[in-house]
Amino acid sequence: MSSPAFFPQDIIIRKRDGGALTKDEIEFFARGVVNGQFADYQATALLMAIFWRGMTPQETAWLTDAMMRSGDVIDLRDLPGAKVDKHSTGGVGDKVSLILAPLAAACGLKVPMMSGRGLGHTGGTLDKLEAIPGFRVMLDVPEFRAILQKVGLAMIGQTPQVVPADRKLYSLRDVTGTVECIPLICASIMSKKLAEGIDSLVLDVKFGKGAFMKKKEDALTLARAMVAVGKAGGKPVWAQLTAMNQPLGRAAGHTTEVIESIECLKGRGPADLMEVTLALTGHMLVLGGVAPDMAAAKKQMAAAIANGSALQKFREMCVAQGGDPRVVDDYSILPTAKKLLEVKAPVGASGFVSEVDALKCGHAIMALGGGRAAVTDKVDHAVGLADLIKIGEPVAPGTRLCTLHINDDARGTRAEALIREAVKFTPTQPPLEPLIQDLIT
């Protein structure tokens, strides 16, 4: 490939004026933010111009590809089996990955999953895994490959060599008001996922109070953009649209979510969490060619849970990644909070739960010390929510709304107040919004 000498300002001006950038210009940008040919102060001007003018599907696909190739791209072609991953745009109580990855591996897929940490009100898969004593998430690529080959799944953090352009661009977007931009979000997510060496991908795009995207239309636009980028890169991508107004499942935090995930693998998971997990895992099995259709996928997943093979995969992953596998049978080895505090419906409460505000629940976890306001913050794995009441369930005075796992009374009091704000009642049974609202293929 030739190396044309571009001036960053020419590229900025073209986008500023509403034009489309060329493949070479976009490549110069993605490389340039890493090697310094595109200065930070020029990158942010371009990011704001992209925020304003948008990007065509072709530009978005080029940007994704260029960002992916800004660092190491893992090649898993020599590993037998279909490599399929899942990515969620994040939410409160979303522990789907911890259930889905072992379940999909038990059904015959290879799941090479690189995840992130929590920030703000949304939790992160890596933080949840680290609640398991000894569990290592920062593995290098050779170890990642070896575990993937042996166990069928591996769940790690992004290595510094993968998609450096995204790390750089994200850090700039975060402080320049250019985060909420569909083509940039799309390229950020897809470049990281495609760098994993996957054959295909299932996306869980959340919308609602507890999600990054508040509006369904925005989630739909993002889902379509990511599916299109997958197509452009020759990788089938399906995107599910999932409502995230109340937390997923009845637990949120780290220890509490690990427990709920293992319960799911034992066949005792809450209905909403299982619905989302089985839909996403099912799509992975179909995309990976392990199941001919969703009905067959559902049978395979039911069998993998019933015969214990999904739980066994979770155990094997723990062993391979240094975590204590006894966690599966003994939750007391997880970090445990000093106190449990039951939040109960007040005198006069009656009728049904009409709302469990996911954002406020996320803030309650932050209040307990289980969240991260800045990337450098440490999280307290022991604290969190369990036994959370769900929309549509009946209430009376004294009905338990949730159990708070707390390490500090003052924090507990703040969290309790947030939970009381989050949960609202209505005299009559409220209509239930469907959880899964669309599938873009």
Place this chain on the structure above:
Amino acid sequence: MSSPAFFPQDIIIRKRDGGALTKDEIEFFARGVVNGQFADYQATALLMAIFWRGMTPQETAWLTDAMMRSGDVIDLRDLPGAKVDKHSTGGVGDKVSLILAPLAAACGLKVPMMSGRGLGHTGGTLDKLEAIPGFRVMLDVPEFRAILQKVGLAMIGQTPQVVPADRKLYSLRDVTGTVECIPLICASIMSKKLAEGIDSLVLDVKFGKGAFMKKKEDALTLARAMVAVGKAGGKPVWAQLTAMNQPLGRAAGHTTEVIESIECLKGRGPADLMEVTLALTGHMLVLGGVAPDMAAAKKQMAAAIANGSALQKFREMCVAQGGDPRVVDDYSILPTAKKLLEVKAPVGASGFVSEVDALKCGHAIMALGGGRAAVTDKVDHAVGLADLIKIGEPVAPGTRLCTLHINDDARGTRAEALIREAVKFTPTQPPLEPLIQDLIT
């Protein structure tokens, strides 16, 4: 004043979403780009958002004021007399300042003029003055004041202590596609002029082929914005709109323009240059209260030229600023080019000049080595254009189109080709566009 702690990203997001910034936010920005609280990569994102969303007149006035106060503001209140300056948005052959400042001083004004250097196809007043042997433009404020008091005018470069926010912002705008933005241009110009300690200001806003603003509407918008900022700051500002399709006068370069300026002060200037200069100087005299109206101003200016007092002010300025005053009577002490090259109308030429493209003439000066592509380039003061033909003048084969002052044959050939492209003919006398098209007060 309180010092509220702002986050740059909140300010960026408000502007990104089309909101108006507060006085405190704008002040934080102007101070922050200088002291580092507003990082460069955040400043450029905000600049692009301003490019997109614009600024209200109130925001523009606040930005101008905050930029002005980012450094030293010269206080000339103790100097007797009205302090009035002029600023031009720049053009090819625009040597008005060299004539206007001594003329206005001869009529009784104090003219505290801080000017810039040339860049690209437009020349700069400082470069032209430096063609005069010994002339010093980088004076400190005490010397500037002393000369202003003694001579009535001083023409210097901006000191590093004046409006540091503009220097920083301009250097960022220049490389991020955010130059052509009316509120930012307005704040940049006006903050520098108001920091001079003036009582009032006349602006010459150019539009056309050789100007920064190509379209009259844009020039009008900028003119109105600057007049409004002056009003907001309590300083009367008048803005004249001047067409700049062909160069102003018959000379362009440095030595050639100094000669033409002195000729004007001797009463032998070309009609178009004198028209613009007398209009602008006249407005200064009226604004400064030295003349009751334009008719009176014209009489005073005619007298100052006829009795030699304007020329004498030029001579005194040279003495005060280290320049050789003999230049007024002996042009041979200016840097002189090795060769003169007459560009003549070709065989078959007939009719009248319909166009003398100012931009191409500017490029011809660049080709000769008399311009500056980058701020660090050195200019050759000796080269340039003289005897330039004007729109509407008759042509026949052999008619002189201009005289090139050259130091290098190859460069001369390139410049000649550009002049031949610049000058176009028409069989019939073309309609003459008025030079001065509007006055905003």
